Amino acid sequence: MEGVPKDKILEDKALRHQFTRAESAAISQEAMNDNFVVPLYSHIVHTSGKENTVTGTGIRCAPQPSGAATLQDPVVAPLKSLPLPAAEAPIFSFGVITDVQYADIADGQSFRGVPRYYRHSLQVLRRAVNHWNQKRLVNFAVQLGDIVDGFCPKEESLPAVMKVLSEFNSLQCGTVYHILGNHCLYNLPRNQLNKLLKFPSWPNAHSYYDFTPSPNFRFVILDGYDVSAIGWPEEHAHRKAAIELLKQKNPNSDKNSPDGLIGEECRFVKFNGGVGEDQLIWLNQVLKDAVACRQKVIVCCHIPLHPGATSPNALLWNYNEVLDVIHQHNCVIACLAGHDHTGGYVIDSHGIHHRVLEAVLECPPGTNAFGHIDVFHDKLSLIGNDRMASVDMAFDPSH
Ligand SMILES: [Zn+2]
Numbered sequence: 001m002e003g004v005p006k007d008k009i010l011e012d013k014a015l016r017h018q019f020t021r022a023e024s025a026a027i028s029q030e031a032m033n034d035n036f037v038v039p040l041y042s043h044i045v046h047t048s049g050k051e052n053t054v055t056g057t058g059i060r061c062a063p064q065p066s067g068a069a070t071l072q073d074p075v076v077a078p079l080k081s082l083p084l085p086a087a088e089a090p091i092f093s094f095g096v097i098t099d100v101q102y103a104d105i106a107d108g109q110s111f112r113g114v115p116r117y118y119r120h121s122l123q124v125l126r127r128a129v130n131h132w133n134q135k136r137l138v139n140f141a142v143q144l145g146d147i148v149d150g151f152c153p154k155e156e157s158l159p160a161v162m163k164v165l166s167e168f169n170s171l172q173c174g175t176v177y178h179i180l181g182n183h184c185l186y187n188l189p190r191n192q193l194n195k196l197l198k199f200p201s202w203p204n205a206h207s208y209y210d211f212t213p214s215p216n217f218r219f220v221i222l223d224g225y226d227v228s229a230i231g232w233p234e235e236h237a238h239r240k241a242a243i244e245l246l247k248q249k250n251p252n253s254d255k256n257s258p259d260g261l262i263g264e265e266c267r268f269v270k271f272n273g274g275v276g277e278d279q280l281i282w283l284n285q286v287l288k289d290a291v292a293c294r295q296k297v298i299v300c301c302h303i304p305l306h307p308g309a310t311s312p313n314a315l316l317w318n319y320n321e322v323l324d325v326i327h328q329h330n331c332v333i334a335c336l337a338g339h340d341h342t343g344g345y346v347i348d349s350h351g352i353h354h355r356v357l358e359a360v361l362e363c364p365p366g367t368n369a370f371g372h373i374d375v376f377h378d379k380l381s382l383i384g385n386d387r388m389a390s391v392d393m394a395f396d397p398s399h
Helices: 006-014 021-032 076-081 120-136 154-168 182-187 190-196 237-249 263-267 277-292 319-327
Strands: 040-047 050-057 092-097 140-143 176-178 209-214 217-221 296-300 332-337 344-347 353-356 369-375 379-386 391-394
Touching (some): 092 120, 120 154, 120 369, 217 277, 277 296
Parallel strands (some): 332 353
Antiparallel strands (some): 040 050, 209 217, 344 353
């Protein structure tokens, strides 16, 4: 079987090589073979002009611009020995979109100067739904958090949320599954959001759930703001725990600032959060059950779960605890996230794909950032539009 030689991987790592889509597919296949040692990655993340170097275990892969990436691109290793039928239909498909952050306010910019298009984001969402509706391209869609922006005037929060939801409701070919983001919680209380976003967990207070769209596949929706300084009532234990953690880890008076924090410690800012103990126990149980049912699992969370796929200041506080649980079970094939607007991608030490999706909010007028994922028995194909990069994510169907 042809693939990327292991010494080449190490050499490329030393050169801070960003792997191409074809290389990543080959590496992904290699990672599923025995005796494969995943090299250390070392890459530079450019986020809004600031440069961070991140090291750890995994392989950093560069998503390819859409248009350049088509289904005809060589998926090197598997196609050589096991050619797929030319027109294999996906088992099912789902739409993906994140960080719409709509507000009826003038364009602005992030605190690092990246332009933000608050009104245009609604148009991108409309184009996404229209695109998915065409030819009934998807069976459902997943919205990965932050549907409205924190700058939305408070009295307009509810109308803004309703406006975004009415766009999603135009999806004619299936349900939209939502995820809580920090900007949602800046606008409305958690309980109200849980109801508006139709979380199956409602009227329970928590915002995590799972669903099974096809007998052999399960989706796990995590709440990255379970332990958080935002979104809980003043006296809630999870809010108190979050405030205590930020006090210990972040010396700045503005807890949204990572100033002075180094590397992964930058994640201890108020706009991030963590997964609580009860949710970890629940996750463990769901994954155990998925293994028993021989299901492949896709985990979705607003906050990225792997440092190789995101800037460290957009990383889940206890990402390592969540990954520990995920790695105990041989069923998770991919983790999807939003929150880090530039997007990212890494394959971790267990061969799990971590894809952080590009944000709608930063699409200049006329451009888009949404996609759909075709699910096959041995790979997920993300087909992105404009600013959302396409990628094939191979997995071993035999596990
Ligand atoms: Zn966010």
